[in-house]
Amino acid sequence: MIPHDPEERRALIGEYLLGLLDASDAAEIRQLLEEDQDAARMALEWERHFLELSDQLPPQQPSPALWTRIRHSLGTTDTPRSGLAASWWNSLLTWRLTTAALAMALLVAILLPLLQAPQVEGERYTVVLQQPGQAAQPGWVIQVGGDGTLQLEPLVADRIPEGRTLQFWTLQDPADGPRSLGLVEAGQPLHLPAERIGAVQAGQLFELTLEPAGGSPYNRPSGPVQYIGRAVLASAN
Incomplete structure (x- = not known):
C-alpha cells in the first residue's frame, strides 16, 4: 500500500x-x-x-x-x-x-x-531550496518555465509556529537588495506569473524566511532563513 x-x-x-x-x-x-x-x-x-x-x-x-x-x-x-x-x-x-x-x-x-507538453521558447531554470548548513535537506523545488512563469513546489510538510509565516524572496543583484515574491503557505505549491518574477539568470538567489504574520515589516528579510538555493539553467530553446 x-x-x-x-x-x-x-x-x-x-x-x-x-x-x-x-x-x-x-x-x-x-x-x-x-x-x-x-x-x-x-x-x-x-x-x-x-x-x-x-x-x-x-x-x-x-x-x-x-x-x-x-x-x-x-x-x-x-x-x-x-x-x-x-x-x-x-x-x-x-x-x-x-x-x-x-x-x-x-x-x-x-x-x-x-x-509531452507544448514547448515554449526561452530558458528554463531549476532551483532546489535547501536548509542552511552542512547537513542540507531539500525542502522546496522551483521550476521557471520558458515563458517566465515560476512554480514553487514543497518537498516536505513544514510546521510553522503560530503567528509566523514563510516569505519568498529573490536576489539577482546585491546592489538592488532582495525582492519579496510574496507569502507562502507551508506545504502548498505557489504559482507566480512572469511579470511578477522578472528576468531570471543562472546563479540567482531564492530563499524562504520565517517572518511575522503578514510578512517582514521591512523591504528585506527580518527572520531566519529556512531554505535557500540558486538558479541552475535546465534548458535553453
Whole structure:
C-alpha cells in the first residue's frame, strides 16, 4: 500500500529505484509513477542523487567470481569468450553504458507524460531550496518555465509556529537588495506569473524566511532563513 506521508512515500520510491522492493510493491510504485507527477518528480530527484553518488566512486574492476555471478543471473553460459567478444563482455565501460541506458529508459518512461507538453521558447531554470548548513535537506523545488512563469513546489510538510509565516524572496543583484515574491503557505505549491518574477539568470538567489504574520515589516528579510538555493539553467530553446 502506498503511504500518504510524503517522507515515507519518498523513501519507498528511493527503495524502488534501488531495486529493493518485492514484485508486488514494485508494481504499485510503477503505477504510481505513471499516474502521479509529484511521485515522478521524486523519482527524478532520487536518480540525480544516486548518479551524483556513483560519480564519486573510483572505478573498480569486478572480480572473476562476480563476472560468473553476473553471467549466471543473465542466463548466459560460462564458456570463455575470445577476441573482441571477450573484450566487449569484460569491458567496464560496456557495463556503465548499459546501466546508463537502463536508467535513461526508466526516466523516459516516468517523465514522458511531463515532457509531452507544448514547448515554449526561452530558458528554463531549476532551483532546489535547501536548509542552511552542512547537513542540507531539500525542502522546496522551483521550476521557471520558458515563458517566465515560476512554480514553487514543497518537498516536505513544514510546521510553522503560530503567528509566523514563510516569505519568498529573490536576489539577482546585491546592489538592488532582495525582492519579496510574496507569502507562502507551508506545504502548498505557489504559482507566480512572469511579470511578477522578472528576468531570471543562472546563479540567482531564492530563499524562504520565517517572518511575522503578514510578512517582514521591512523591504528585506527580518527572520531566519529556512531554505535557500540558486538558479541552475535546465534548458535553453
